[in-house]
Amino acid sequence: MTVTIYDVAREANVSMATVSRVVNGNPNVKPTTRKKVLEVIDRLHYRPNAVARGLASKKTTTVGVIIPDISNVFYAELARGIEDIATMYRYNIILSNSDQNEEKEIELLDTMYGKQVDGIVIMSENVSEKILEKMNHAPAPIVLAGSVDHSNTMPSVNIDYTQAAYEAVKKLIDNGHKRIAFVSGPFTSIINRDHKFVGYKNALEEAHIEFDENLVLSAEDSYDSGIEDFDHVNQLENPPTAYFTGSDELAIGIIHAAQDVGKSVPEDIEVISFENSKLARMVRPQLSSMVLPLYDIGAVAMRLLTKIMSKEKIDHLQVVLPHRMEERKSTK
Amino acid sequence: MTVTIYDVAREANVSMATVSRVVNGNPNVKPTTRKKVLEVIDRLHYRPNAVARGLASKKTTTVGVIIPDISNVFYAELARGIEDIATMYRYNIILSNSDQNEEKEIELLDTMYGKQVDGIVIMSENVSEKILEKMNHAPAPIVLAGSVDHSNTMPSVNIDYTQAAYEAVKKLIDNGHKRIAFVSGPFTSIINRDHKFVGYKNALEEAHIEFDENLVLSAEDSYDSGIEDFDHVNQLENPPTAYFTGSDELAIGIIHAAQDVGKSVPEDIEVISFENSKLARMVRPQLSSMVLPLYDIGAVAMRLLTKIMSKEKIDHLQVVLPHRMEERKSTK
């Protein structure tokens, strides 16, 4: 029923090898034969079977992508960066959600290995020893996107989160604030706990501002969480006058909660988020934000992977992209 | 280097067939043999090669998903619905972005057929004849998610867009409005042009409100477009007092633009969007919205596909999900 390379060969009076050659653009084919074969391919509507090809060549031209949750803009942006570059290099993507669950991540790695992907791009907020171990025995190359591993041994693409956080907080300090809250996503995330948080503390320390643990909140990375966090911290006898948040949603929650108690932004309190998604421009006041270039991280990660897959020499397996701040209306 | 089914067979002193049976959970294996084989599999870290399996069995347990743009929350939500159900039925997903481009869609269909996917879920705002033709000759079943084809012949999952739009506009009419704008995404989308728009007109007609084409705007489905549209239509000598928008972003743009000229929502103008994404709750005033259950549409579409793939009998190939309105603060 389905037409195979053999059918084409027979109809064109050539061998399978020749058909294979023209299909794969091998130059060692006489133009006339090529034309003849192409004609038959067209007439028979022949379409190469990628599975058979994969088995024979041990290459599937598909890469696995494991991210926490595609329905989250944050990760979706990353996925799009990955996909665009993958397409550019003729790879397809097998996309799976891990929900930040270690067990699922391991399971997914296994099924992707089983599917013989040529490589994997993974984003994980907490690369455990177990997973690291698993990745080190991977049959295909892996690169981390927007994720760090303790060992700092895996190929990866990130920005300097510590420095970026430092700069954001410094901006707030420069604007005269002494009481600056850090409203973060979960501290189970290495980047939140060991990078952004450190940057926050560095900035305070440099300015000789005493660290107050009451001003550090770590919960979910959501709008509602932002509202709760504001309500909570605003009840302190000496509430913060500025907020540095781990995400746009958190910042918006903070702002709305503040407005609800009659405070205005940026007059009464200033807010800087760490993300700069499309959302940042779609709220009033528009969010000042430390830009996390998710799309670029995804794109560069995929590009790095293609290089590794084709065994090109690479000088820096750990890529650190530049960052910048987008100042809008939630700061003065 | 890699361990194959043959290695396991040899080590366990059984045939490949037996190993295959235990791997695939075939009950026709003596418990002791099964145990022995399992032990060897574990010891050798054997992992079945899905590509070889796919070639032999003609099933890949992967389905293709074609959507316009994963970085758009709208489609990302759909993708998540698809993926969750796919995972539940042990399928993996090959995800690709079409950018609403017919040529790309056709290309993607072809590469997915080539990769021997067991089925495809596709969202396309404009299912052209050419694509329909292509899908009708597909080697694997296809279901449309949140998309309609003229012929209404493809398996699909949708809501009754016309009715939903009608209800939204009726609500506005019931609130006393006579000048109601329809701010839509592109009319190249069948759903916008032949469904939502019709619902809008039906509601007006029923209420004997004269249709005014100046109140119908069709452009991009974006925040900025909403701002522009408001500025444009608000300059009419008899500007609208209510807006029915094709998406949340459009609604937010409208609201912000209105606020910028000193109008307040919902006091001066009322707005209802058609979408109800997470965004709807994250702006002030919170958006009243006709719910487009993207996640469910994706999930049901995938479920439908699993049924078709396993050749189950299905009574309704065209599924119409219920819809509902979420009334919040942008309407009285």
Next chain:
DNA sequence: CTGAAAGCGCTAACAT
């Protein structure tokens, strides 16, 4: 309950 053997559709030496 188990084994032997024939493919699945293609690539990749190796010949010619």
Next chain:
DNA sequence: ATGTTAGCGCTTTCAG
């Protein structure tokens, strides 16, 4: 420039 021939690793009759 083209053909021959082994596989790739697994499933699936068909026997027994």
